[in-house]
Amino acid sequence: MLLAGKTVIITGASRGIGRAAAKECARQGARVVIGHSGSEQGTEAARSLIEEIAAFDGQAIEVGSDAADPDTGDRLVAGAVNAFGSVDVFVNNAGICPFHSFLDMPREVYLKTVNTNLNGAYFAVQAAANQMKNQGKGGAIIAVSSISALVGGGMQTHYTPTKAGLHSLMQSCAIALGPYGIRCNSVLPGTIATDINKDDLADEEKLAYMTSRTPLGRLGEPDDVAGPIVFLASDMAKYVTGASLLVDGGLFVNLQ
Incomplete structure (x- = not known):
């Protein structure tokens, strides 16, 4: 029970890695x-998740609000405080990646991606951090970045900057929030089989290639990322801040 007594907010939690x-x-x-x-x-998926959690006597509530909205963080914090009395961990996981070429990138696709993945995240992290500061007990903030923060993608020119931005945000927030006992870290998943990339991985040739380049010999599953998130949220990582943890089956080092 590494997180006993803690209240954890997770964005984009109705499916994939967040779920x-x-x-x-x-x-x-x-x-x-x-x-x-x-x-x-999203509401239906969140409610089914609450039922799954209740089945093993866990506690959960759902808060529906667009991750791109700068006020979403305030709504999440208010929901947490009203239901459970505190915010101890904030996991910024919500993100989109509508694959598209660079030269004809529609402005609305770029802006929606940046607003969802980075701008909304900035203000949500700020809202959670202010609540943690006011509580005076410290806390943990974790951003789900991506291996894409470290490597390029021809169809991801709108996406990779947002993931690099999240990674950088956690480094800067580690400095800004360290005096309040708030730790800030990022996890960088590799190719994880989720809804965000199911169309891309439907290409059997690409699927075989990505699998062959992964030293552990398989693509990741959402559960593979959940453990590292719990570790960084827990007191086992009480002296870890400003760090990034690759969760990619060895893909990054094999791309060198």
Whole structure:
């Protein structure tokens, strides 16, 4: 029970990595706030996740609000405080990646990606950090960045800068928030099989290539990222801040 007594907010938690992280945090004793888009589909998925968590006596609530909205962080914090009395861990996981070529990138696709992945995240992290500061007990902030923060992608020119930005944000926030006992770290997943890349990985040739370049011999699953998130959220990582953890099956080192 590494997170017993802690309240954890996770954005983009109705599916993929966020959903796996929410379940594992709850298994480890956390009270979980499931952030999601607020759409009908997102609400339905979040409520089914609450049922899954309740099945093993975990506690969770859902808060629907677009990750691109600068006020979403305030809504998530308010939901956490009203339901559970505190915010101890904030996991910024929400993100989109609509693959598109660079030269004809629609302005609206670029702006939606940046607003969802980075701008909304900035203000959500700020809201969580202010709550943690006011509580006076420290806390942990974790950004789900990506291996894409470190390597380029021809169809991801709008996406990779946002993931590099999250990684950099955690480094700077580690300095800014360290005096308040708030630790800030990032996880950098490699190729994880989720909805965000299912169309891309439907290409059997690309799937075989990515698998062959991964030393562990398989693509990642959302559960593979949940454990590292729990570690960074827990007191086992009480002296870890400003760090980044690759969770990629060895893909990055094999791309050198």
